[in-house]
Amino acid sequence: xxxxxxxxxxxxxxxxxxxxxxxxxxxxxxxxxxxxxxxxxxxxxxxxxxxxxxxxxxxxxxxxxxxxxxxxxxxxxxxxxxxxxxxxxxxxxxxxxxxxxxxxxxxxxxxxxxxxxxxxxxxxxxxxxxxxxxxxxxxxxxxxxxxxxxxxxxxxxxxxxxxxxxxxxxxxxxxxxxxxxxxxxxxxxxxxxxxxxxxxxxxxxxxxxxxxxxxxxxxxxxxxxxxxxxxxxxxxxxxxxxxxxxxxxxxxxxxxxx
Numbered sequence: 001x002x003x004x005x006x007x008x009x010x011x012x013x014x015x016x017x018x019x020x021x022x023x024x025x026x027x028x029x030x031x032x033x034x035x036x037x038x039x040x041x042x043x044x045x046x047x048x049x050x051x052x053x054x055x056x057x058x059x060x061x062x063x064x065x066x067x068x069x070x071x072x073x074x075x076x077x078x079x080x081x082x083x084x085x086x087x088x089x090x091x092x093x094x095x096x097x098x099x100x101x102x103x104x105x106x107x108x109x110x111x112x113x114x115x116x117x118x119x120x121x122x123x124x125x126x127x128x129x130x131x132x133x134x135x136x137x138x139x140x141x142x143x144x145x146x147x148x149x150x151x152x153x154x155x156x157x158x159x160x161x162x163x164x165x166x167x168x169x170x171x172x173x174x175x176x177x178x179x180x181x182x183x184x185x186x187x188x189x190x191x192x193x194x195x196x197x198x199x200x201x202x203x204x205x206x207x208x209x210x211x212x213x214x215x216x217x218x219x220x221x222x223x224x225x226x227x228x229x230x231x232x233x234x235x236x237x238x239x240x241x242x243x244x245x246x247x248x249x250x251x252x253x254x255x256x257x258x
Contacts, residue, residue, distance in 0.1 A: 003080075009114045009129040011060065012104045015053050016118040016125060019102045022049045023087060023120045028096050041090050046070055049086035049102065057082050067234065069208045076234065081107040083211035083234075089157075089185035098122055101186040105212030110233050115215035117190045126190045128215030134193050143222040143244030144195035149173075149251050152198035154180045155188030161204045166239070169227070173201055173255045189213040192244045193220035199252060200242040207233070210240045217242045223249040227256040 026045035033041040050070040057066055061082075065075035068084040075081070082104070087093050089100035098121035106114035113130040126136050133140040146152050154177045162170045174180045177199065184191070184200075186209075191197040193216050210232055214224045223246045224232055227239035241256070243249035 003108055003113070005108075005113055005129040005131060008080075008106055009116075009127055009132070012106065012114050012116045013125075013127055015056055015104050016102055016116045016127075018056065019049045019053055019086065019104075020118060020120040022052060023093070023100070023102060027093065027098075027100075027121055031094070033090075033094050041094060042070065043087070043090065043094065045093065046087045046090060050084055053082075053084055053086065053104065067207060069206070079109060081234075083107060083208050085208040085212070088209060092183075092185055099183065099185045099187055103186055103208065103212035105208075105214070107211065107233070112211050112214035112232065115212035117186050117212060117216055119187060119190070122187075124187075124190065126193055126216045128193070128217070128219035130215060130219075132219060134216050134219035136190070136194055141194040141220050143193055143217070143220045144198070146198045146245045147247040147251075149176050149199075149248060149255075150178060152177045152248060153196075154178075154199040154201060155184040155191065155197050156180060156182055156201055157185055157188070158182060161202055163204065166203050166227075169256050170201060170203075173199075173252060176255060186213065189217055189242050192222055192242050193217050195220075195244065198244050198248060200240070201252070201256070202240045203227075203238055205238045205240045207236070213240075213242065217244075220244070222246070225249070225253075227253070229253050 065078035065081035
């Protein structure tokens with residue numbers, strides 16, 4: 001079945017706009033944070049935002065599946081599945097740091113075809129779709145050429161993401177890169193797409209953390225995979241790699257696979 005990714009991306013843009021109104025309403029207010037079973041925090045802003053997005057998807061595309069962080073999964077065997085993270089970077093949100101984002105991704109037959117990275121407090125939005133250029137606030141963007149890891153700028157949300165044998169592999173990549181910066185949350189992937197950074201290397205990720213990122217990075221000419229070079233989908237080991245220059249991606253995989 002053919003799909004109108006342009007129309008689906010426009011709908012994802014509308015979802016992000018609606019979500020932004022909710023998250024900004026609660027940002028830097030006295031919201032309580034509860035602790036979920038996995039020890040991660042959640043607020044009323046996370047819950048209300050995802051509930052609103054899901055309501056709009058159900059009203060417009062009732063046959064589509066939904067996989068969300070806060071309210072779980074329905075119809076994930078559908079041809080189209082929306083993958084949602086209402087607030088990526090809840091810890092940043094809770095502590096007043098504006099580096100949180102809303103992630104809205106769409107899978108078509110298991111492949112990520114539409115993605116939105118929205119940074120509500122920064123008024124920044126990347127939209128990627130299969131077969132089209134990634135847009136940043138309405139303007140096309142492109143990842144930069146950087147074939148040499150020694151010249152690469154890398155983002156990582158936290159070194160605590162890496163466990164066991166991942167630690168020395170990440171440290172080898174960090175040491176081989178020009179600079180490594182921490183704390184970007186999903187913003188780092190947008191910066192790769194816009195040509196300001198070259199690599200994001202992370203682990204301990206769930207599908208709602210990364211599906212939306214794939215069309216954004218790939219639509220800008222970059223590459224995303226897990227640490228073994230495999231495509232990212234609903235199944236995986238939680239390792240995530242985004243690289244702006246495909247030639248650099250090969251170099252990074254050699255280090256992570258060692």
